[in-house]
Amino acid sequence: MCGIIGYTGILDAKKVLTEGLQELEYRGYDSAGIAYFMDNTIKTIKQEGKVSCLCESVKETAAEDVTTCGIGHTRWATHGGVSTTNSHPHTFGKVTLIHNGIIENYKSLEEELQQKGMEPVSQTDSEIAAMVINDCYEGNPVKAIKAAVAKLEGAYAFCIMFEDFPGVIYAIRAGSPLVATHTEKGTIIASDMVALLKYSKNYFVLPEHHIARLTVDDITITNMEHQVVEPKMLHVNWDVASARKGGYDYFMLKEIHEQPEALKNTIGPRMVNDLPDFSEDHIPDSLFTDINRVIITACGTAMHAGLVGKNMIESLTRIPVTVDIASEFRYQNPILDKHTLIITISQSGETADTLAALRLAKENGSKTLSIVNVKGSSIARESDYVLYTHAGPEIAVASTKAYTVQLAAMYLFAFRFAYAKGLLSEEDTKKYMRKLENTIQTVEELLSYDEEVKPIGKKLKKTKDLFFIGRGLDYALASEGSIKLKEISYIHSEVYAAGELKHGTISLITDNVPVIALATQANVYAKMISNIREVRSRGAKVILITNADAHVDASLCDYHIMLPEMDDAFTPFGAAIILQYIAYYAAVSRGLNVDQPRNLAKSVTVE
Numbered sequence: 001m002c003g004i005i006g007y008t009g010i011l012d013a014k015k016v017l018t019e020g021l022q023e024l025e026y027r028g029y030d031s032a033g034i035a036y037f038m039d040n041t042i043k044t045i046k047q048e049g050k051v052s053c054l055c056e057s058v059k060e061t062a063a064e065d066v067t068t069c070g071i072g073h074t075r076w077a078t079h080g081g082v083s084t085t086n087s088h089p090h091t092f093g094k095v096t097l098i099h100n101g102i103i104e105n106y107k108s109l110e111e112e113l114q115q116k117g118m119e120p121v122s123q124t125d126s127e128i129a130a131m132v133i134n135d136c137y138e139g140n141p142v143k144a145i146k147a148a149v150a151k152l153e154g155a156y157a158f159c160i161m162f163e164d165f166p167g168v169i170y171a172i173r174a175g176s177p178l179v180a181t182h183t184e185k186g187t188i189i190a191s192d193m194v195a196l197l198k199y200s201k202n203y204f205v206l207p208e209h210h211i212a213r214l215t216v217d218d219i220t221i222t223n224m225e226h227q228v229v230e231p232k233m234l235h236v237n238w239d240v241a242s243a244r245k246g247g248y249d250y251f252m253l254k255e256i257h258e259q260p261e262a263l264k265n266t267i268g269p270r271m272v273n274d275l276p277d278f279s280e281d282h283i284p285d286s287l288f289t290d291i292n293r294v295i296i297t298a299c300g301t302a303m304h305a306g307l308v309g310k311n312m313i314e315s316l317t318r319i320p321v322t323v324d325i326a327s328e329f330r331y332q333n334p335i336l337d338k339h340t341l342i343i344t345i346s347q348s349g350e351t352a353d354t355l356a357a358l359r360l361a362k363e364n365g366s367k368t369l370s371i372v373n374v375k376g377s378s379i380a381r382e383s384d385y386v387l388y389t390h391a392g393p394e395i396a397v398a399s400t401k402a403y404t405v406q407l408a409a410m411y412l413f414a415f416r417f418a419y420a421k422g423l424l425s426e427e428d429t430k431k432y433m434r435k436l437e438n439t440i441q442t443v444e445e446l447l448s449y450d451e452e453v454k455p456i457g458k459k460l461k462k463t464k465d466l467f468f469i470g471r472g473l474d475y476a477l478a479s480e481g482s483i484k485l486k487e488i489s490y491i492h493s494e495v496y497a498a499g500e501l502k503h504g505t506i507s508l509i510t511d512n513v514p515v516i517a518l519a520t521q522a523n524v525y526a527k528m529i530s531n532i533r534e535v536r537s538r539g540a541k542v543i544l545i546t547n548a549d550a551h552v553d554a555s556l557c558d559y560h561i562m563l564p565e566m567d568d569a570f571t572p573f574g575a576a577i578i579l580q581y582i583a584y585y586a587a588v589s590r591g592l593n594v595d596q597p598r599n600l601a602k603s604v605t606v607e
C-alpha cells in the first residue's frame with residue numbers, strides 16, 4: 001500500500017527516486033510524486049496516473065534541475081480520491097512529506113488545526129500529518145517529529161524534509177514498513193527492499209517509533225529518548241534481475257515460472273537425510289509436543305494456503321486446526337491459551353490485519369509461528385518462530401510463487417509435527433518428504449501446460465460469472481483459483497464445496513455458465529462426478545481438472561486438464577499452476593494489465 005522512497009547522496013536524485021518508484025509501483029499506482037531540494041527550496045512534481053506519467057512530467061518540467069536529495073511516493077488511495085492534489089508529497093509550511101499508512105484521528109486533528117486558522121488543500125490524512133508536524137516545528141526537526149507523532153493515531157511510515165535542512169531526510173514509522181541502507185553514493189530509505197537492491201543487498205529495518213536522519217554520509221537512528229540506536233543489519237541474496245521482468249510480458253508470468261526454483265529453495269535446506277529439519281530455523285521439537293491446537297490466520301491467498309495446510313496437519317497429527325481470516329479473528333474474542341499455536345502466513349510480512357492477529361495471540365499467551373517471505377518484516381520479527389519461504393521478491397499483485405511455497409512450508413510443518421510427536425515413522429516421514437520434493441519436478445512439467453490452458457483463457461474473454469467447485473483439498477484450492485481469477489480478470493466468480501451447490505446456488509447455473517471443477521481427490525471423485533453431472537445437465541460449460549489416473553467421460557466436460565501423476569495429497573501444488581494460468585490467460589485475453597489490477601495493491605498495510 002503506497003510505495004515510498006527517500007534518497008540523499010551524490011547521484012541524480014530525480015533518477016534514483018523515479019527508478020525506485022518504478023520498482024515500488026506494485027504497492028500502489030493511482031498517482032505518484034517527488035519532492036527535492038533545489039538549493040534551499042523544495043520543489044514538488046506530482047501526477048495522477050502511473051509512475052510513467054510522473055516520469056514524463058519530470059522530463060518536461062524539471063529536466064534541467066540538478067538535485068541530490070529528495071523523496072518520492074506512489075499512491076494507493078485511502079483518504080481522498082485519486083487526483084494530483086491528493087497525491088504525495090504534501091507540503092505545509094516548512095514541512096514536505098510522504099506517507100504510507102492511515103492517520104485514524106485525522107479529522108479531529110484537522111479541526112484543531114482549522115481552529116488555529118490552517119486549512120488543508122487536499123482531502124488526505126497525510127496532509128494533516130504534514131500540518132501537525134509543521135505546527136510542532138520550532139527549528140528542531142527531531143523535536144517536531146516527536147511532538148507530532150505523539151498526537152497521531154494509526155499507522156504510518158513518513159519520509160520528511162524540512163526546508164531549513166537541505167540535503168537531510170528524516171523518517172519515522174509505526175506499523176508501516178521502512179528499510180534503509182547506506183552506500184558509498186549516499187543513503188536511501190524505502191518501503192521495500194526491492195527499491196534498494198540496485199544499491200545494496202545489506203539493509204536494516206527502521207525500528208518502530210525511532211527517528212532516522214539521513215545525510216549524504218550517514219544514517220543516524222535515535223529513539224524517543226534521543227539515544228542513538230545501532231540498527232540490526234540484514235542481508236538478502238536476491239539479485240536485481242529477480243525484481244525485473246526478464247523478458248516476460250508480465251511479472252505474474254515470470255513468477256509463475258519461478259515456482260520450481262522457489263520450491264527448491266524453500267524445501268531443499270529443510271530436507272536433511274530425507275527428513276524435515278528445522279534446526280536452521282531454530283524451531284525446537286518441544287514446540288510440537290507443547291501444543292494441542294493450531295489456529296492459522298492470514299489474509300487472501302495466504303489464508304488459502306492455510307486451508308490446504310489445515311488438511312495436511314489434521315490428517316497427520318489429528319490435532320484440531322482452524323483457519324481464520326485475520327481481519328475477523330482479531331474481533332471475535334478468540335479462545336487462546338499457551339497450548340495453542342497461532343500460525344500466521346504472509347508473503348510481505350506486513351499485512352496489517354495479520355500482524356494485529358499475531359499481536360493478539362501473543363498478548364493472550366499463545367505460541368506464535370509465522371510463515372513469511374520477506375526477511376526482517378514485522379510479522380517475522382514479532383513471531384516466536386519463523387519459517388521463511390524463499391520465493392524471492394514477488395512483484396505482481398496476484399500472488400503465485402508465494403502461494404506454492406507457503407503450501408510447501410505448511411507441508412514441512414505438518415511432517416515435522418507428526419514426526420516429532422511420534423505419529424509418523426521415520427520411514428513414512430521420508431516418503432512424504434520425497435513426495436514433496438517430487439512436486440518441484442511436477443510443477444516444472446506443468447509450466448509447459450500453458451498451450452493447453454490458453455484456449456480456456458480465451459474462451460473466458462466475455463464471461464461475466466463463473467463458478468469453481470471442489471471437495472476437500474480441491475475446495476481449499478478452488479478458493480485460491482477463484483480469487484486469482486477475480487483479481488486480475490475482473491470476472492465475477494464464486495467458489496462452492498461441490499456438494500453444497502444444490503442447496504441454493506445451483507439456481508444460477510444456466511446455459512453456458514462456466515464451471516471450473518476440481519476433481520483430483522480419489523476419495524470424493526465419484527461424488528464430484530455426480531456434482532459435475534448436475535451442473536452439466538443444467539447447461540454449464542465445464543472445465544475439469546483431474547489427477548492423472550481419472551477416467552473421464554468426454555460428455556462430462558468441455559475442457560479436461562489432466563495433471564501429471566501425483567499423490568492426491570500433493571495435487572494442490574500441480575493444480576495451482578493450472579489455476580494461475582487460467583486467471584492469467586483470461587486477463588490477457590481481456591486486454592488487462594495483469595500486474596496492476598484496478599483498486600488493488602500489494603502489501604496491505606491498512607486495516
Ligand code: F6R
Nearest residue numbers: 300301302346347348351398399
Ligand atoms: C492475492 C493476494 C492477496 C494476498 C493478501 C495477503 O493474489 O496476493 O490476497 O495474499 O493480501 O498478503 P500477504 O501474504 O503479504 O500477507
